Amino acid sequence: MKSLEELMAIKAKMQDKVAIRKGSGSTRIVVGMATCGIAAGARPVLNAFVEAVNEAGLTESVSVTQTGCIGICQYEPVVEVYAEGQEKVTYVKMTPEKAKTIIEKHIKGGKVVAEYTIGAAKA
Amino acid sequence: MIRSHVLICGGTGCTSSGSVALRDKLADELKAKGLEEEIKIVMTGCFGLCALGPIMIVYPEGTFYSQVTADDIPEIVEEHLLKGRIVERLVYNDQAAAAEEATASLSETQFYKKQKRVALRNCGVINPEAIDEYIAMDGYFALAKAVKEMTPEDVINTILASGLRGRGGGGFPTGRKWQFARASVSDKKYVVCNADEGDPGAFMDRSVLEGDPHALIEAMAIAAYAIGADEGWVYVRAEYPIAVRRLSIAIEQAREYGLLGKNIFGSGFNFDLHIRLGAGAFVCGEETALLTSVEGNRGEPRPRPPFPAVKGLWGKPTIINNVETYANIAQIILKGADWFSSMGTEKSKGTKVFALGGKITNTGLVEVPMGTTLREIVEEIGGGVPNGKTFKAAQTGGPSGGCIPASLIDVPIDYDNLLEIGSMMGSGGLIVMDEDTCMVDLAKFFLEFTVDESCGKCAPCRIGTVRMLEILNKICDGNGEMEDLDKLEELANYIKSASLCGLGQTAPNPVLSTLRYFRDEYIAHIVDKKCPAGVCKKLLNYTIDPDKCKGCTLCARACPAGAITGKVKEVHVIDTAKCVKCGACMEKCKFGAISRK
Numbered sequence: 076m077k078s079l080e081e082l083m084a085i086k087a088k089m090q091d092k093v094a095i096r097k098g099s100g101s102t103r104i105v106v107g108m109a110t111c112g113i114a115a116g117a118r119p120v121l122n123a124f125v126e127a128v129n130e131a132g133l134t135e136s137v138s139v140t141q142t143g144c145i146g147i148c149q150y151e152p153v154v155e156v157y158a159e160g161q162e163k164v165t166y167v168k169m170t171p172e173k174a175k176t177i178i179e180k181h182i183k184g185g186k187v188v189a190e191y192t193i194g195a196a197k198a
Numbered sequence: 199m200i201r202s203h204v205l206i207c208g209g210t211g212c213t214s215s216g217s218v219a220l221r222d223k224l225a226d227e228l229k230a231k232g233l234e235e236e237i238k239i240v241m242t243g244c245f246g247l248c249a250l251g252p253i254m255i256v257y258p259e260g261t262f263y264s265q266v267t268a269d270d271i272p273e274i275v276e277e278h279l280l281k282g283r284i285v286e287r288l289v290y291n292d293q294a295a296a297a298e299e300a301t302a303s304l305s306e307t308q309f310y311k312k313q314k315r316v317a318l319r320n321c322g323v324i325n326p327e328a329i330d331e332y333i334a335m336d337g338y339f340a341l342a343k344a345v346k347e348m349t350p351e352d353v354i355n356t357i358l359a360s361g362l363r364g365r366g367g368g369g370f371p372t373g374r375k376w377q378f379a380r381a382s383v384s385d386k387k388y389v390v391c392n393a394d395e396g397d398p399g400a401f402m403d404r405s406v407l408e409g410d411p412h413a414l415i416e417a418m419a420i421a422a423y424a425i426g427a428d429e430g431w432v433y434v435r436a437e438y439p440i441a442v443r444r445l446s447i448a449i450e451q452a453r454e455y456g457l458l459g460k461n462i463f464g465s466g467f468n469f470d471l472h473i474r475l476g477a478g479a480f481v482c483g484e485e486t487a488l489l490t491s492v493e494g495n496r497g498e499p500r501p502r503p504p505f506p507a508v509k510g511l512w513g514k515p516t517i518i519n520n521v522e523t524y525a526n527i528a529q530i531i532l533k534g535a536d537w538f539s540s541m542g543t544e545k546s547k548g549t550k551v552f553a554l555g556g557k558i559t560n561t562g563l564v565e566v567p568m569g570t571t572l573r574e575i576v577e578e579i580g581g582g583v584p585n586g587k588t589f590k591a592a593q594t595g596g597p598s599g600g601c602i603p604a605s606l607i608d609v610p611i612d613y614d615n616l617l618e619i620g621s622m623m624g625s626g627g628l629i630v631m632d633e634d635t636c637m638v639d640l641a642k643f644f645l646e647f648t649v650d651e652s653c654g655k656c657a658p659c660r661i662g663t664v665r666m667l668e669i670l671n672k673i674c675d676g677n678g679e680m681e682d683l684d685k686l687e688e689l690a691n692y693i694k695s696a697s698l699c700g701l702g703q704t705a706p707n708p709v710l711s712t713l714r715y716f717r718d719e720y721i722a723h724i725v726d727k728k729c730p731a732g733v734c735k736k737l738l739n740y741t742i743d744p745d746k747c748k749g750c751t752l753c754a755r756a757c758p759a760g761a762i763t764g765k766v767k768e769v770h771v772i773d774t775a776k777c778v779k780c781g782a783c784m785e786k787c788k789f790g791a792i793s794r795k
Contacts (some may be wrong), residue, residue, distance in 0.1 A: 077456065079342045082333060089334035093750045095203050096257045096323055108282040122236065125201035138258040139201060141282025 096133035102137045102182060104128070106169075107153040109144030115151035116170070123171035124154070127178040137182060143150045150196060156181060200238045202279060204254040207322060209244030209408050210401070210440055211562075212251035216242075216267070220252050223268040227275045237279055243409015245322035247309055249291060249561035255322075262307065266288040274347035296362045309560050312579050313642030314541065316549045317365075317402070318565045321409030326444050329451040332412040338457055340528035344420045345465040348531075353424040354380060361533035361547030366392055366483070366520030367598065367624045369546075369613040369699070375517050379425040382515035387427035389418050390511060390518040392488055393434035393441070396480040397596030398647065400627035402551035403521035405563055407434065407441035410525070415458065415471060417527035422469045425517055429470055433488050436475040445473060445722070480597075480651035484699045485518045487653065497700035498655045509752035520625070522551055534550060546612030556593075556629040559584045570612040572602055576630055591715070595624025597644040597651075598704035600711025601637070620711040622704070636733035637716040638723055642670045644708040652701065659702025662693040674734040678724035687713065716777035728795065731776035738794050744769045746791035753783035753792060 106112070124139045145153050150167035156164050156177070164187050166177060173191055179180040180188050189195055206212070206221050221239055228234045246251050250264035254274075261284050263274070270288055277283045290307065315321075324331040332338070344353050358373030379387060387418065391414060395403040406414065418430045434442055449471055454459040460468045475494045481487045482497040489511050491497035510516025525549060530538045539547045546568040552575060553563055559581030566575060572592055576582065583589050591601040594611075600621035602609070609615050613623050645667045654660045666689050669682050690706030695704045713720060722728050729737040742753070742762075749767040761777040764770030772783070772792075784792045 077461070077567055079346060079463065082338055085333045085340075086336070089330045092200070093324065093331055093334045095200075097207070106282070108280065110281070112280070121201060122199055125236075126199045129199065140258050143281060143283045143454055 091129055091134045095138070095171070101159045103157040104137060104139045104182075105142045105157065106139070106157045107143070107145050107151060107155075108141040111144055111148035112151045112153065115148075115168075117152035119171050120152045120154065120174050122168045123133045123174035124172075127175050128182075131178055131183060132183065133178075137154070147193070150193060153193075167193045167196045200236060202237045203240055203257045204237060204279075205240045205242050205257065205322065205437070207245050207251060207253045208241035208242070208326075208440070209248070209321075209405060210438070211244060211248035212253055213440060215251040216532075217252035219268050220254070220266060220271065223271045226273070227271050228279075231275055231280060233275070233279060238788070240325045241327070242324060243321040243326050244318075244405040244407075244563060246313075246318065246563040246565075247560060248563070249314055249559070253290075253322075259284070262290045263288045265491045269586045283336045295794050308581070309562075309564070309579055312570070312574060313565050314531055314549050314567050315565050316538075316541075317406060317551055318409070318563065319529070321405055321415065321790075324410065326409050326411055327447050329412060329448065329455060330541075332410070336532060337412050338416055340531035341416050341419050341457065342463050344531055345423055345467045350380060350424045350426065353420060353531065356535050357424070357530060359534075360530045361542070361545075362523065362526055362530060362538065363546065363613060364520060365522035365526075365550065365568070365626070367595065367622065369623060372519060372523055375507060375519070376421065376424050377428075378505065379515045379517045379535050382508050384515050386512075386514045387425055388511040388516040389422045389425065389427045389430040390489065390492065390506075390516055391418055391430070391432040391434075391524060392474045392483060392485065392518055392520045393432055393438075394483045394488060395438075395521075395625060396478075396483045396651075397598075397625050399555040400553045400596060402553055402563055402626055404438050404441050405551075406521050406525045407438065407445050411441075411445045412452065413525050413528060414445070414521060415448055415452050417524035418471060419462070419469045420527055420531060421517060421519065421524070423467050425515070427517075428468045429472075431472050431474050431492050431511070433482070433492055435475055435476050435478050436477050442473065442475065449473070479653070481645075481653040481699070481701050484701055487699065488518065489516065498653050499701075522626070530769060532565075543610060543615075543700065545614050548612070550623070550626055552626045552628045553626055554580050554630065557583050557587065557632040557635070558630040568612045571608050571610055573607045575611070575628065576607070580630070583630065583632045587634065590631045590633050590635055591637070592631065593621075593629040593640065593644075594627065595622040595686050595704075595707070596627045596629075597647045598622060598700065598707055599624045599627075600707045601631075601640070601715060603715040605715075620707070620714050622707070634731055634733070636729050636731035637712040637719045638670065638674055638729075639731075639733045641709045641712045642674060643669065645670060645705070648701065648705040652705070656696075656698040656702060658693045658696040659705060662689055662697075663702070663705050665689055666693070666706065670709070673720065673723050674729075675736045676723070676727045676734075678720075680721075680724055682724065683713065683717070683720055687752040732794050738779050739774055740772050740777055740779065740781075740783065740792055740794055742770050742772055743791045743793065746789050748789055748791075750788070752786045752788070756782045756786040758782060775778070 128137050139183050152169040154166045254263040254266045354376045362372045363369040476482050480496050482491045484499045487497045487499040506516040549565050553567045564579050591603045593601050649663045652659045747769045754762040759776050759778045761773045
């Protein structure tokens with residue numbers, strides 16, 4: 076170790092890998108992972124979220140967790156986003172592609188992706 | 199891509215309750231379910247709640263599972279890791295919060311809520327065998343700051359201003375020690391770490407070594423820079439195999455990264471570190487004996503002065519600090535002296551780790567700000583005395599300390615308050631006693647320990663403690679006289695003032711403090727020939743209440759000494775001359791007819 080820069084590089088590289096242990100960030104993305112969710116393809120969705128959060132460098136503020144059946148199995152995979160100071164947003168019939176869009180537009184941009192929400196699906 | 203971390207405690211406590219098997223089973227199960235790319239297993243150091251091991255925490259939820267067995271693993275994987283449903287039956291259930299739902303998150307438990315983790319900040323959080331994880335937690339940034347931006351004097355002044363005092367027991371200001379060593383002129387200086395943790399029941403140093411070994415390495419390098427040393431020694435007990443292994447790994451990793459060695463951070467500062475294994479002699483926790491032992495000689499103390507800061511290891515200026523003291527250093531350098539001194543009391547700054555043991559629900563390690571009361575530690579964090587018994591006293595400072603009676607439970611704990619009430623901080627062992635503990639027997643227990651561990655070099659300690667023990671044995675056997683109490687006190691004072699080292703100077707403390715607060719128990723042993731707590735065998739008499747005895751013969755059959763006689767359906771009698779006071783009859787009796795007085 077010859078310089079502080081090297082140390083900082085290691086820290087930067089590792090930060091995302093340990094941030095998960097600092098507990099929930101201010102924003103939580105919860106993926107429904109009951110049998111219905113898994114059968115409908117929740118696992119790739121969950122992984123897509125984890126990956127997208129990491130790529131966006133948001134591991135400090137956003138945590139991706141799972142939950143059981145929310146009760147709207149026909150809309151699985153269901154994902155709910157809890158952001159501080161915002162109403163909970165429920166996204167339905169999720170795909171890995173949609174997950175990336177949500178990270179871009181909702182989590183980073185602060186704009187709910189209305190066409191993926193349960194409201195849009197029901198209408 | 200990893201979406202979840204499963205932390206399993208790899209400290210000595212949880213390792214002995216099977217955490218390694220747990221990890222292997224979990225690894226197999228994750229593989230079988232195809233989850234090994236998504237879930238990462240991390241073996242960490244001690245979480246502190248050793249009574250409930252093995253302990254497992256699942257992030258990002260922070261779910262805290264306790265007493266997990268290998269059989270529980272498939273359920274955890276299937277339910278929690280696959281489907282995201284917390285396995286409620288394994289979640290640590292905080293008694294205080296029992297009315298509400300099971301505590302899912304670690305930081306919400308009564309046990310952790312009041313704690314303030316500085317020395318133990320990374321224990322149970324990082325993998326101690328991965329230097330990168332330590333760096334991610336700001337590791338080695340304090341060393342970089344010290345050698346690049348600060349002069350050695352700046353470092354010493356920061357430590358002085360923080361008010362940090364030695365956590366090994368003495369409570370000497372760490373900065374002053376460093377100042378003395380800095381001022382000594384020599385071609386060679388050493389930094390030494392005292393990891394010879396010997397107090398019965400204390401294991402905070404082991405926990406730091408096992409859970410965060412790089413914190414020690416970084417702090418010792420900072421200390422070396424401050425005093426102008428280039429070599430260090432860690433003296434650690436051979437009885438701590440996990441700690442020794444992790445520290446060795448950490449030293450190797452630090453060398454690979456150039457954090458130990460020549461020209462650290464390009465500053466021209468050189469430092470390397472070695473481990474010396476101790477054979478487990480209590481006296482080697484005394485600094486001069488420890489240094490003698492590192493040199494390869496028999497571990498015996500020598501008179502001070504000269505202090506090690508002037509003439510220490512191989513005759514060179516040396517500082518010697520305890521593991522927990524070092525564990526605070528990097529944080530003080532990074533966050534500043536004011537941050538540290540904002541915690542604690544007027545003369546005792548920062549936090550202190552206590553090892554809770556004895557008659558307490560949450561056996562384990564806790565770190566609290568100085569000035570926290572014994573009540574908060576025992577009743578709130580420790581979960582109180584189990585089985586509905588009452589708190590009688592707590593012993594701090596192990597065999598060198600004294601007891602704190604229930605009447606002083608609200609005294610804020612710091613160095614000076616403890617000395618005032620006749621105890622001492624010691625390394626932070628805290629043994630809780632309930633109504634079933636005999637204080638005379640307790641004093642005897644600690645004195646037996648010091649008699650065993652006295653190195654024999656000086657007469658007051660070698661002979662004096664044996665004489666004291668003889669008097670205590672006499673009292674416990676029912677042959678005590680009132681003059682014995684005066685003799686004990688007289689001897690104790692001679693031993694305290696005339697012994698060569700800290701071992702002898704503090705050995706009489708348990709006797710003196712129990713005499714101070716529980717003199718009536720000594721008197722009960724001497725005058726009434728009774729042991730109020732029902733511990734001292736020779737003073738106990740087992741009798742059968744004729745009104746309650748149904749003549750079932752169970753007691754007579756249980757008695758190994760043939761001391762109980764009586765016919766079926768007739769009242770039985772114990773022959774006290776034959777009775778060996780084992781209590782077997784009392785355990786067997788279904789009618790509560792046998793009493794012990």
